[in-house]
Amino acid sequence: MAVTDYLRRRFMPHIWCPGCGHGIVLNSLLRAIEKLELEKNDIVMISGIGCSARIQGYVDFHTMHTLHGRALAFATGIKMAWPLLKVIVPMGDGDALAIGGNHFIHAARRNIDVTAIIMNNSIYGMTGGQHSPLTPCGDQATTAPYGTVDSPFDVVRLASAAGASFIARTTTYHAREMTRLLAAAIEHRGFSVVEVLSQCPTYYGRKNDAGDAVAMMEGFRDGTVRIDRKTAETSDGDPGRLDGEAAGTPIGLFRREERPEYCEAYRRRVVEPAMAAGRGESETP
């Protein structure tokens, strides 16, 4: 199947600004799904609110546009009810980590088999360029005319501490790698997090003199350092920090480990004993 066959072509061209990195995430995601040869009906994409959330409107899968920050809560319910579905949750940086911060850490803790894509453009684009929990300290935003005071989260470290079993970071410049990582994340059984550094030339770029989309992607190319899994966990066990601290944001696959998946664990620990008790096979559930 051609990549564009996975699109709801009648809604194209999409609403994103010229050069918006979110389109590249859509492009890479469709290529990952094509590579995995998944059926449209086997996938459900659930999003919250924001520029990033619009992505589910363009894909021809089962889709749901839900509440700001709460997409993971809806995704948890859908996955529990129908564990055979591949559940993909695209989120923006604010959607995932401000409004939905609590849902994010608890989904990671449970290790439910959901693929969370954090499309990190460092700003709230749709509402006019407010700073988000991933805006780098000191950067400009509509709500930070003197530069942000708050330090940003590090998604890799946060996901790691919260217990996600698959963690990766990539950028829109590294589109081939993004396709590979998204495919691996979708295949992974457990909570997988893929952070994609994405450009918002309209708000973040303009407010921070970052140039156009091309210049911002060159920034991703030049400002990142590739890791491999051997160096991902350093001697002090801190993923996201590189031994020898090379200059630049580390990208690549930081963690892929097997842990009991939530739907499976729930079935074994709760559903099966409860059913057995109902049949009178056991005294206590």
Place this chain on the structure above:
Amino acid sequence: MERRIEVNRNWCKGCRICVAFCPKNVLELDRKGTVVAARPGDCIWCGDCEIRCPDLAITIVREAAS
């Protein structure tokens, strides 16, 4: 194998990402600001334009020669 660069002119927003990252300088924007394959003979079919297009407007069509 026949190959060609196909541009969906209704979807292209002229962001210039494909033009900038083409290793062989095959693409350029026309007067309307839409991308065209100006030098298709130089194309090495790497697909860098296709995978980085935010508007899914570029397709490298690969067809077995009949």
